[in-house]
Amino acid sequence: MPDTTILASTPAEDLVATSLRQAQPCLWTNPARLAPPPVALSAMGRSISLDDTKAAAARLKRFEGLLAEVFTELAATGGVVESPLLPAAALQPALGLHADQGRLFIKADHSLPVAGSIKARGGMHEVLEFAEGLALQHGLVQPGGDYRALATPAAREVLGRYQVAVGSTGNLGMSIGVVASALGFKAAVHMSADAKEWKKERLRQRGVQVVEHAGDYERAVAAGRAQASGDPLCHFVDDEQSFSLLLGYSAAALHLQTQLAEQGIAVDAEHPLIVYLPCGVGGAPAGIAFGLRQLLGPHVHCFFAEPVQSPCFMVQMLAGQGGGDAHPSVYDWGLTNQTEADGLAVPRASLLAAELMAPLLSGVFTVADDTLFIHLVQVLDALGERIEPSAAAGFSGPGMLTGTEAGRTWLHSSGVGAVLAQATHLVWTTGGLLVPDVQYQGFVQRGRALLAEQA
Ligand SMILES: *Cc1c(COP(=O)(O)O)cnc(C)c1O
Numbered sequence: 001m002p003d004t005t006i007l008a009s010t011p012a013e014d015l016v017a018t019s020l021r022q023a024q025p026c027l028w029t030n031p032a033r034l035a036p037p038p039v040a041l042s043a044m045g046r047s048i049s050l051d052d053t054k055a056a057a058a059r060l061k062r063f064e065g066l067l068a069e070v071f072t073e074l075a076a077t078g079g080v081v082e083s084p085l086l087p088a089a090a091l092q093p094a095l096g097l098h099a100d101q102g103r104l105f106i107k108a109d110h111s112l113p114v115a116g117s118i119k120a121r122g123g124m125h126e127v128l129e130f131a132e133g134l135a136l137q138h139g140l141v142q143p144g145g146d147y148r149a150l151a152t153p154a155a156r157e158v159l160g161r162y163q164v165a166v167g168s169t170g171n172l173g174m175s176i177g178v179v180a181s182a183l184g185f186k187a188a189v190h191m192s193a194d195a196k197e198w199k200k201e202r203l204r205q206r207g208v209q210v211v212e213h214a215g216d217y218e219r220a221v222a223a224g225r226a227q228a229s230g231d232p233l234c235h236f237v238d239d240e241q242s243f244s245l246l247l248g249y250s251a252a253a254l255h256l257q258t259q260l261a262e263q264g265i266a267v268d269a270e271h272p273l274i275v276y277l278p279c280g281v282g283g284a285p286a287g288i289a290f291g292l293r294q295l296l297g298p299h300v301h302c303f304f305a306e307p308v309q310s311p312c313f314m315v316q317m318l319a320g321q322g323g324g325d326a327h328p329s330v331y332d333w334g335l336t337n338q339t340e341a342d343g344l345a346v347p348r349a350s351l352l353a354a355e356l357m358a359p360l361l362s363g364v365f366t367v368a369d370d371t372l373f374i375h376l377v378q379v380l381d382a383l384g385e386r387i388e389p390s391a392a393a394g395f396s397g398p399g400m401l402t403g404t405e406a407g408r409t410w411l412h413s414s415g416v417g418a419v420l421a422q423a424t425h426l427v428w429t430t431g432g433l434l435v436p437d438v439q440y441q442g443f444v445q446r447g448r449a450l451l452a453e454q455a
Contacts, residue, residue, distance in 0.1 A: 013028065020366070023335060025365065025368055027406040028317060030358075030362055030363055037360055038359065042355075043351075060128065060248070062147055073113045081112060081121070086385070087103075089104060095378070099421075101420050101421065102421065102423035102425050105427070109431070110386065111385075118428070119284070120175050121287075122244075125251070126176070126245050127179045127237075164180035165187070165190065165236050165237070167190040168191055169195055169342050170196055170199040171199075171390075172237070174203060188234075189208055192212075193212050239283060245284075248287065250288060250290050253295045254291070260424075269419070270419050270422055272300075272423045274362075276393075276398075278305050279313045281348075281349060282312075282350045282357070285353075289302035301362040302362055303394075305394045307367060309330065310344055312329065313354065314366065317361070340373075341372055343430065372392040374451055375396070376443055
C-alpha cells in the first residue's frame with residue numbers, strides 16, 4: 001500500500017494525486033525545474049553533457065553511408081534518419097488553441113523511416129554503437145574509415161556471431177530488431193504477450209526471434225535482461241537504463257535546432273518553445289528534453305504526456321519530490337496500465353530518465369484513451385497525417401496549459417503566459433508509419449464514433 005506513503009507534499013500535488021488515482025486527466029508541474037540548465041547532469045553515477053549528444057550525432061553521421069546501402073528507404077536521404085517539422089495551424093481550431101495563444105507545430109517522428117517511430121533514433125544509435133565497438137575491435141573498419149566495409153559478407157559473418165536482444169512493448173523491438181538484423185546480427189525481441197500481433201509478425205518476417213512473455217512490459221524486459229546476462233556474445237538493449245539509447249534520442253535536438261532556424265522560429269524569453277512529448281518508460285522524451293534544454297536553454301519547456309492508466313513518470317516525479325529512492329509503479333496507485341497507447345503502456349519509469357529530468361522538466365500531464373482517438377482523427381482531417389494512438393498523447397498539452405487551473409497557474413508563474421501569443425507549441429508525434437491499414441482504419445472509426453457522440 002505505498003500510495004499513502006508517497007503522498008504529494010503541496011496542496012497542488014494533493015489535487016494531482018487525487019486525479020491520478022481516479023484516472024482523471026491532470027497536470028503536474030515541476031517546482032524543482034532550473035531555468036538555465038546545469039552544463040552537465042549526473043544520473044546513475046555518470047555525468048553527461050551536450051558533448052555526449054554531439055558524439056551521438058557524429059556516430060549516426062559516420063554510419064550514414066552504410067545505412068543508405070543496407071536500407072533502400074534511406075537511399076534518397078543518404079542514410080539520414082530524420083523527420084520534418086510541420087506547421088499545424090490548421091489543427092488549432094479543433095484543439096481550441098486560439099491564434100493569440102501561440103502557434104502549433106508538429107515534429108513528425110510518426111514518419112521516421114526504418115522503424116516508423118521515435119524508436120528509430122535511440123534504437124538505431126545503440127545498435128550502431130555496439131556494431132562500431134565490435135568493428136574496431138575486430139579490425140573490420142579503421143577509425144575515420146568508410147563504414148560501408150561493414151556491408152561485406154566477411155564483416156557480416158563476424159557481426160553474425162553476436163546477438164542483440166531487447167525487451168519491448170513493440171516499437172523498440174521493431175527498431176532494434178530491424179536494424180540489428182540488417183547489419184547481420186542475430187536479434188531477439190522479448191515481448192509481453194499482449195503486444196500487437198502485427199508487430200510480432202513483422203519482426204519474424206525479418207528473421208528476428210520473438211520471445212513472448214506472460215505479463216506486462218516490465219516482465220518482458222526482466223526476462224530479456226536475465227537471458228542476455230548469461231551470454232557474453234549478447235548485447236542487451238536496456239530500455240530502463242541505457243545511456244546509449246537516451247543519447248541517440250537526444251541527437252534529435254541538433255536537427256530540430258536547424259529546422260527551427262530554417263522556419264524562422266525564434267526561441268528566447270519573448271518566444272518560448274513548449275514541447276509536448278509522449279512518455280512510456282521515459283527514455284525517448286528524456287533524451288529529447290535533455291538535448292533541447294542543453295542546446296536551447298531556459299526558454300524551452302518540456303512536458304511529458306502519459307495515458308491516465310499508465311502515468312509512470314508522473315508517479316515517479318511525485319515520489320522524487322520527497323527525496324529518497326522510491327520507485328513506485330502505477331499499480332501502487334490502483335491503476336491498471338491498460339491502454340490502447342501500447343508504446344506508452346509502462347508501469348514503472350526509467351530511473352535514469354527520472355533523475356535526469358528532475359531539474360529539466362516543466363511538467364507531466366495525463367490523457368484519457370478516448371481523447372487519443374479523437375486527436376488521431378483530428379490530425380488526419382486537419383493535416384492528413386497518419387499517427388498511432390501513442391503518438392497522439394501530446395495534443396492535449398496546449399489545452400492542459402490554457403484550460404486548467406494548474407496550467408494557468410504555471411503559465412503565470414513561469415512567465416510564459418505573458419508572451420503566450422508568441423509561443424511555439426511543438427507536439428512530438430512519435431509513431432504511425434508502419435501501422436497496417438486495417439489497424440489504422442479501426443483507430444479512425446473509433447475516433448469518429450467518439451466525435452459523433454460529442455456532437
Ligand atoms: C516508445 C514510444 C514512446 C515513448 O518512449 P519511452 O522511451 O518509452 O518513454 C512514445 N511514443 C511511441 C509511439 C513509442 O513507441
